[in-house]
Amino acid sequence: MPKTPQAGTAISEDVPRLPTPRRLSLVLVLGSLTALGPLTIDLYLPALPQASADLHVSQTVTQLTLTAFMIGIAVGQxxxxxxSDTLGRRRPLLTGLTVYVVASAVCALAPDPAVLIGMRLVQGLAGAAGIVIARAVVRDLYDGLAAARLLSSLMLVSGTAPILAPVLGAQLLRLTSWRGVFVTLTLLGLAIFAATATLLTETLPTTHRRHGGLTTTLRTIRDLIRDRRFTGYLLTGSLGFAALFAYIAGSSFTIQRIYGASPLTYSLLFAVNSIGMVVTGQLNGKLLLGRxxxxxxxxxxxxxxxAAGTALLLLVTTTHAGLPWIATTLFFTACPVGMILPTTTALCLQRAPLAAGSASALLGTTQFLMGALAPALAGLGGQGTALPMATSVLGLALAASGSFLAFCRPWRPTADPLAQ
Structure with a gap:
């Protein structure tokens, strides 16, 4: 029966750590792979009304193209x-990117909504390769603190993409139609494929690949879930990620409808918060971890x-605070996620150096499912109040802290798990 290896176990002596000059190219390639999924969603969002009109279907039907992609991302991971634990990283990754490019091209040519929805599902399934395998590659190449620092660096690329994507999508629609958006995604997929094929070598040696088919895979996943600390880090990071999604889902209505901000003001505030999260991620990797x-x-x-969730709830329920106070609190809601996500991801992967692909799959799927629940929570109670958003952010933050305390028992004096 395969066991989850102890934290800090090196995956292989014959996989060299990358020299410093190649680190930048690694960050760019892995960051682009991680950002491909969010880019595929956000670049397309401004085109939804146009696609609905062109295909002569309701907005509800067009929304199914987003749902199909989300399902594909979750299942694909x-x-x-x-x-990738069985076949190595390159083959599934390059195959996934190839299918992604083909699916994007077919989306651009889709004659009806059924084809578009089906190809969006395939696009999601294939695009998941970049997200899930990029994390596994990090664990193949680096241990402990080095892995955490690299994951923080990836946020510089993958975190910036969703900030720029809606703006780029809107500008694209000034030059082309919704089909042109999918042509752009096709070209983007080709560029990432070329960069990956050229710059990223195989990182999982044959001697450390897992065999045994579905039974072994399910056993590996079971062993990972049985690892109390792995589960603790998994839940902590996923619930923190869901708190971020609760803010994202509720902030548009809250800031514009309740506090009277214009769409431009909202976009600027959203960009500032996203930049704050990315900067916090860089400080996390370069300054905090290790010290x-x-x-x-x-x-x-x-x-x-x-604390941000508590302040937000108090501002919403007991005061008549204006937009500056709410915006400041939302800023401090987004920023700590730049510390939480890279750190919990590195801690999870540290627990499973010989099953990094399976661990990454659990991470990605759990985060996605938790994130998918957040908009529903943030929308409870109607659209006349910011209370559901504030309650969701605080509740998910407390659940994340509770998972960390219950499963990881951080008060016990042990060596730093990332330094072992």
Whole structure:
């Protein structure tokens, strides 16, 4: 029966760590792979009304193209992550990118909504390869603090893309139609494929690949879930990610309808918050981790998130605070996620160096499912109040902290898990 290897176990002596000059290219390639999924969603969002009119269907039907893509991303990670533990990283990754390019091209030519929805599902399944395998590659190449720092660096690329994508999508629609958006995604997929094929070599040696088919894969996933600390880090990061999604889902209505901000003001505030999260991620990797124990860094991020959620709830329920106060609180809701996500991801992968693909699949799928629940929570109670958003942010932040305390028991004096 395969066991989850102990934290800090090196994956292979014959996979060299990359020299410093190649680190930048690695960050750009892996960051682009991680950003491909969010880009595929956000670049297309401004085109939804136009696609609906062109295909002569309701907005509800067009929304199914987003739903299909989301389902594909979730299922694709569960399939492709464990598959990369068996076949190596390059083959599933390059195959996934190839299918992504073909699916994007067919979307651009789709004659009816059924074809578009079906190809969006395929696009999501294939695009999941970049997200799930990029994290596994990080664990193949780096241990502990080095892995956490690289994951923080990836946020510089993958975190910037969703900020720019809606703006770029809107500008594209001034030059072309919704079909042109999918042509752009096709060209983007080709560029990422070329960069990956050229710059990213195989990182999982044959001697460390897992065999045994579906039974072994399910056993590996079971062993990972049985690992108390792995599950703790998994839930902590996913619930923190869901708190971020609750803010994203509720902030548009809250800031524009309730507090009277214009769409431009909202976009600027959203961009500032996103930049704050990216900058916090860089500080997390370059300044905090290594100087302070990873559990302390994670606890600090959770404390800031909880404090922001508490302040937001108090502002909404007990005061008549204006937009500047609400915007400041939302800024401190977004920023700590830049500490929480890279740290919990590195801690999870540290627990499974010989099953990084399966661990990455669990991470991605759980985060996606938690994130998918957040908009529903933030929308409870109607659209006349910001209370559901504030309650969701605080509740998810407290759930993340509770998972960290219950499963990881950080008060116990142990060596830094990322330094072992």
């Amino acid at each position: 569960l399939v492709l992550g464990p598959l 302070f124990p990873s559990h302390r860094v994670l606890a600090t991020g959770l404390a800031v998130l909880g």
